[in-house]
Amino acid sequence: MEMTKSSSTLVNKNTITSIAIGGFDGMHIAHQELFKNLDEHGAIVSIESGYANLTPKIYRQEYSIHPIYYYVLENIKHLEGDQFIKLLKEEFPNLKKIVVGYDFCFGKNRKYCTDKLQELFAGEVKIIDEIKLDDIAVHSRIIREYLKDGDIQTANKLLGKEYKIYGHQIKGQGLGSKSFVPTINLKIKEFLLPKEGVYITKTILNEKEYNSITFLGHRVTTDGSYAVETHILGENIKNSNYTTQIKFIKKIRDNQKFNGFEELKNQILNDIESAKNYFINIY
Ligand SMILES: Cc1cc2nc3c(=O)[nH]c(=O)nc-3n(C[C@H](O)[C@H](O)[C@H](O)COP(=O)(O)O)c2cc1C
Numbered sequence: 001m002e003m004t005k006s007s008s009t010l011v012n013k014n015t016i017t018s019i020a021i022g023g024f025d026g027m028h029i030a031h032q033e034l035f036k037n038l039d040e041h042g043a044i045v046s047i048e049s050g051y052a053n054l055t056p057k058i059y060r061q062e063y064s065i066h067p068i069y070y071y072v073l074e075n076i077k078h079l080e081g082d083q084f085i086k087l088l089k090e091e092f093p094n095l096k097k098i099v100v101g102y103d104f105c106f107g108k109n110r111k112y113c114t115d116k117l118q119e120l121f122a123g124e125v126k127i128i129d130e131i132k133l134d135d136i137a138v139h140s141r142i143i144r145e146y147l148k149d150g151d152i153q154t155a156n157k158l159l160g161k162e163y164k165i166y167g168h169q170i171k172g173q174g175l176g177s178k179s180f181v182p183t184i185n186l187k188i189k190e191f192l193l194p195k196e197g198v199y200i201t202k203t204i205l206n207e208k209e210y211n212s213i214t215f216l217g218h219r220v221t222t223d224g225s226y227a228v229e230t231h232i233l234g235e236n237i238k239n240s241n242y243t244t245q246i247k248f249i250k251k252i253r254d255n256q257k258f259n260g261f262e263e264l265k266n267q268i269l270n271d272i273e274s275a276k277n278y279f280i281n282i283y
């Protein structure tokens with residue numbers, strides 16, 4: 001049956017018969033493997049540690065058709081095993097099945113793991129073996145490391161999608177259009193930012209997706225401040241109030257200090273050529 005995306009605010013918890021439990025920052029391919037084991041009345045129980053920065057809470061539902069219910073780790077981490085199961089049964093009275101990964105632990109001092117879950121829960125417990133891709137274990141902390149290294153392609157493989165951040169447009173130095181190329185300057189709050197450098201990206205503005213190039217880093221050649229700036233390839237777009245989304249595809253080069261604006265401008269024009277060639281070759 002074709003299922004449509006359901007927000008947890010619209011789904012009655014009484015209808016839920018299966019749940020997957022975890023942190024789910026990233027909604028990566030291992031998380032998706034858990035979700036495949038849910039039935040059509042399945043839900044995601046997301047335990048919020050406060051550290052999520054790949055898919056912060058309000059951005060997570062986009063990546064699953066199953067409704068997500070959020071619980072704050074601080075409020076449940078003291079529970080003994082039986083109290084945790086009791087809570088789940090109170091929350092989801094018709095719960096028949098729980099899906100977790102091989103490393104799932106819960107409760108006081110994380111002393112209850114999958115064996116205890118099987119012992120304490122009267123229904124079915126499905127445990128997913130460790131998911132790896134090309135011998136790399138798929139975990140949000142591993143994906144964060146690849147992003148911090150600028151290895152977007154590996155991060156994207158593990159995510160099963162292009163890493164995407166959301167930001168608000170802010171005013172830049174006003175140098176871009178005059179001395180370089182026009183850019184949209186962004187303020188990014190909740191998302192992990194990849195390593196400083198220049199990236200091939202796609203930018204979504206007002207639901208339209210554009211090919212783009214994005215600089216992240218300290219503007220060591222101009223004012224030294226940290227910036228996230230996107231240039232839309234082949235278009236001149238005015239800054240606007242739209243929330244902007246950036247999808248990362250590939251790093252072109254590291255951040256660099258240039259001897260003057262002329263050199264920086266020449267390099268930016270080269271970067272733009274590389275990005276355009278990339279998009280020509282994939283289509
Ligand atoms: C594709 C691209 C690459 C960039 N690379 C660098 C760089 O390597 N080093 C640097 O200091 N600034 C770099 N910048 C940032 C420029 O310094 C910045 O665009 C300029 O300061 C204009 O800023 P404004 O938009 O706030 O006016 C780059 C910008 C773009 C669009």
Ligand SMILES: Nc1ncnc2c1ncn2[C@@H]1O[C@H](COP(=O)(O)OP(=O)(O)O)[C@@H](O)[C@H]1O
Pocket residue numbers: 021022023024025026030031034099100101102103104128129130131132137138139140141
């Ligand atoms: N590589 C993996 N293979 C199998 N299950 C996993 C894997 N990564 C996470 N899980 C399971 O997914 C759920 C969410 O785990 P979480 O700790 O939020 O993920 P991560 O390890 O990526 O931070 C847990 O039940 C966990 O056991």
